Amino acid sequence: MKRTLPPIALAAVPLLLLLAAFAPQDVKSGDEALGTRKYSDYQTPRFCGVSCHGDFYQQWTQSMMSQAYTHHWDEIEYFKLAVPHAEKDPAVAEVKAGCNGCHAPIAFLAGDVPPPLPEKNSRANESVSCDLCHTVTGFSGDVPFNFNWISVPGKTKYGPRGAGNSPEHNLQKSDFLASSEFCGTCHNEKSPYGAWVKTTHLEFKEGPYAREGFRCHDCHMTYAPGKTAAMGKTYPDARQHLFHGAHDPGKVRGTVELRIHPDVREAEPGEKIKFTIVLFNQKTGHKFPTGSVEDRLLWMHVEARDARGKVYHLPVDRKGFPGEETTIAADVLAYQDMGVPLNIPNFAGLPRDGIPAGDRIFRMAYFDPQGRMTIQQWNTKSFGVDYRFGPRESKVETCSFKLPGTLPPGPLTVTATLYYQKLVKPVADFLNVPAEEAEPLEVNAHSTIVTILD
Numbered sequence: 041m042k043r044t045l046p047p048i049a050l051a052a053v054p055l056l057l058l059l060a061a062f063a064p065q066d067v068k069s070g071d072e073a074l075g076t077r078k079y080s081d082y083q084t085p086r087f088c089g090v091s092c093h094g095d096f097y098q099q100w101t102q103s104m105m106s107q108a109y110t111h112h113w114d115e116i117e118y119f120k121l122a123v124p125h126a127e128k129d130p131a132v133a134e135v136k137a138g139c140n141g142c143h144a145p146i147a148f149l150a151g152d153v154p155p156p157l158p159e160k161n162s163r164a165n166e167s168v169s170c171d172l173c174h175t176v177t178g179f180s181g182d183v184p185f186n187f188n189w190i191s192v193p194g195k196t197k198y199g200p201r202g203a204g205n206s207p208e209h210n211l212q213k214s215d216f217l218a219s220s221e222f223c224g225t226c227h228n229e230k231s232p233y234g235a236w237v238k239t240t241h242l243e244f245k246e247g248p249y250a251r252e253g254f255r256c257h258d259c260h261m262t263y264a265p266g267k268t269a270a271m272g273k274t275y276p277d278a279r280q281h282l283f284h285g286a287h288d289p290g291k292v293r294g295t296v297e298l299r300i301h302p303d304v305r306e307a308e309p310g311e312k313i314k315f316t317i318v319l320f321n322q323k324t325g326h327k328f329p330t331g332s333v334e335d336r337l338l339w340m341h342v343e344a345r346d347a348r349g350k351v352y353h354l355p356v357d358r359k360g361f362p363g364e365e366t367t368i369a370a371d372v373l374a375y376q377d378m379g380v381p382l383n384i385p386n387f388a389g390l391p392r393d394g395i396p397a398g399d400r401i402f403r404m405a406y407f408d409p410q411g412r413m414t415i416q417q418w419n420t421k422s423f424g425v426d427y428r429f430g431p432r433e434s435k436v437e438t439c440s441f442k443l444p445g446t447l448p449p450g451p452l453t454v455t456a457t458l459y460y461q462k463l464v465k466p467v468a469d470f471l472n473v474p475a476e477e478a479e480p481l482e483v484n485a486h487s488t489i490v491t492i493l494d
């Protein structure tokens with residue numbers, strides 16, 4: 041029997057061909073990609089690790105990439121603050137799904153929102169996985185931000201070398217994965233209020249390293265001789281999957297160097313000495329701190345110790361620039377907007393800094409729509425002064441010290457110490473975040489000596 045297609049179906053044929061030809065461009069990205077895939081479209085990291093890439097797998101399991109969903113502070117912030125906030129305040133409703141676009145991208149693509157709690161051991165726990173990154177073909181729009189990567193899962197995996205197809209997959213060389221823009225798709229973030237709350241890639245792009253041809257990879261995925269797969273060749277430049285950042289004390293230590301000097305070497309009690317501290321960011325390709333700037337605290341503490349061992353705290357001199365009050369530690373309250381998700385009406389807030397008053401803080405404050413300081417980056421509408429370190433920037437601080445009349449003769453040792461903390465301590469304590477998240481890390485220190493005369 042002769043089959044004839046109805047005219048409408050015939051008309052659909054060229055349309056289907058057209059759609060097939062343009063499939064990659066049709067792949068949804070960013071918010072629109074929600075629920076467009078299944079978990080089973082992606083291989084598990086374990087599969088990649090056990091079958092061939094054991095070394096990279098072990099590196100990845102030690103990095104924050106593999107913990108972006110399960111890490112306890114992430115779990116607390118998402119489930120205790122972001123989800124309830126999104127359910128109460130329509131202005132931030134989008135983050136209930138959106139947080140996962142970067143932290144649990146496969147759950148986001150599968151439309152599993154909110155994903156099961158980490159303790160359920162679901163596939164959301166894979167966090168930023170091998171197969172998510174290695175199926176990314178590009179990004180949509182002009183600026184990489186808010187998970188606007190385009191992922192096309194399947195047998196083709198994108199990587200730095202086109203050659204050497206494996207029995208498991210086809211390899212395609214990708215210039216995009218090698219670019220800093222790739223990292224920017226998750227390392228730049230705009231809040232629902234249109235504020236740029238994460239700009240690691242944009243800071244890098246404006247800075248000296250990008251101009252000189254560096255990429256994120258040069259500091260976070262360094263090259264080393266080795267195999268990239270168990271049965272593969274040895275390369276001189278195998279891309280290491282370290283992704284070490286704020287959670288690696290070794291990466292943070294020494295980021296900024298500092299040197300302190302006095303204006304005179306000898307003085308009598310009652311006189312005034314001015315100490316100058318020059319601080320130099322020798323290590324980061326972006327600002328320091330970067331990324332989760334709303335959480336981080338970087339501060340300088342200056343102390344003098346007299347010949348008898350008595351210690352005096354030297355507060356930093358004010359410079360007088362607009363917004364300076366957020367850059368000098370003070371006994372004030374902040375973070376009142378946490379009262380909304382936590383259901384605490386008229387929440388008075390928490391101590392803003394939790395460090396000695398008068399210490400200099402190198403930060404940029406995030407403000408909620410009511411103008412109060414916040415650690416909820418999704419609830420951010422504006423910013424305070426940006427007093428962070430740019431790449432290779434030097435800053436100069438001074439501390440003027442009126443020597444107490446009781447100061448004993450002999451050496452007075454004055455030390456400037458730069459500390460770093462991943463999360464403001466009063467916030468960590470209040471939300472029961474594991475203590476290590478708020479542990480002060482000594483970035484660097486330097487001392488100078490003046491002689492106190494009789």
Ligand code: HEC
Pocket residue numbers: 220223224227240241242244245249254255256257258259260284285286287291292295323324325326327328329330331332336
């Ligand atoms: C010249 C080296 C260098 C380059 C280039 C560089 N970084 Fe970093 N990065 C560092 C150092 C050092 C640290 C540790 C200090 C810190 O936390 O900022 C760091 C920290 C980080 C952190 C953790 C920040 C935090 O506070 O949690 C992230 C995320 C990061 N880098 C991402 C990137 C991305 C994305 C790029 C490219 C757009 C990039 N880095 C380029 C050196 C570099």
Ligand code: HEC
Pocket residue numbers: 085088089093096097098100105168169170171173174199200201214217218257261268269275277278279281
């Ligand atoms: C955050 C994204 C990301 C994740 C997660 C990730 N990779 Fe990669 N991978 C990259 C990038 C970027 C490159 C190097 C691109 C370049 O320099 O051209 C790369 C390179 C590679 C290479 C080639 C190395 C070489 O030198 O030829 C292999 C193999 C690889 N990755 C496997 C894995 C495996 C296995 C996992 C999981 C255990 C994984 N990747 C997780 C981004 C990622």
Ligand code: HEC
Pocket residue numbers: 104105107108109111114141142143145168172173189222223224225226227256257260261283284285286287288
């Ligand atoms: C799919 C989204 C995504 C992509 C693409 C991505 N990252 Fe990340 N990255 C994250 C998330 C989410 C975290 C935070 C994990 C956490 O602390 O919860 C992170 C953490 C990191 C950290 C560790 C920060 C710390 O606090 O220790 C570094 C370093 C980093 N990324 C570098 C890179 C570089 C370099 C690239 C590009 C080669 C890249 N990332 C691409 C999502 C991504």
Ligand code: HEC
Pocket residue numbers: 111113114117118122135138139140141142143185186187225226227228229230285286330331332333335418462
């Ligand atoms: C555009 C991608 C993106 C989105 C959307 C996003 N994050 Fe992140 N998040 C990151 C990256 C990248 C880092 C790591 C930055 C760094 O190390 O400084 C991070 C870091 C964090 C951290 C700090 C982790 C640590 O250990 O210090 C928490 C907590 C967090 N995110 C929670 C959330 C929540 C909750 C949401 C939704 C309201 C969200 N994120 C939305 C990319 C994103």
